[in-house]
Amino acid sequence: EPEVTQTPSHQVTQMGQEVILRCVPISNHLYFYWYRQILGQKVEFLVSFYNNEISEKSEIFDDQFSVERPDGSNFTLKIRSTKLEDSAMYFCASSESQGAEQFFGPGTRLTVL
């Protein structure tokens, strides 16, 4: 069964460093999403992406964040200069079409020291 994959599963970085989180969505899906979950809190929407551009973003997704689909398979989230409060689990999701069921990856746990 096709699934969304994410790498790495755990990333530890120093404050101020850049990180790139990688996702491989399900191959025939066209809509891609990033969410985050700070430990003990609810999942929060960051950004959605379609046709090589951002279609929607939340207030959390400020200039420190960027997304890219560098090739036909990967979808990346870059945090330019990490802060302690960026420590969270980051989930990638994909869907076939707008408003369709979203399928989630296993998440990347980001720890900023």
Add this chain to the structure above:
Amino acid sequence: KNEVEQSPQNLTAQEGEFITINCSYSVGISALHWLQQHPGGGIVSLFMLSSGKKKHGRLIATINIQEKHSSLHITASHPRDSAVYICAVSGGGGADGLTFGKGTHLIIQP
């Protein structure tokens, strides 16, 4: 902005019991999602519904659009059902980033 509230926050029950988890939201939506999150953190989609009722195995989800309320039921609960169950909504107007509730932590004891 949609507010998604779930109840109860925590629920402990005995194996075999009928379980109900409730979700309410404040603003009209295009769809409501029920998700399951296991201790390892992974999120699995259980249902997406915009009206009526859906059933998958021992799980049943219902939604009342007029009342802005949904319920997730588990029949004949089993310890393997222990997980966090999350309600999330997607809005109208083309916005499909999900707004999540805080989740219900369910423990089924043998």
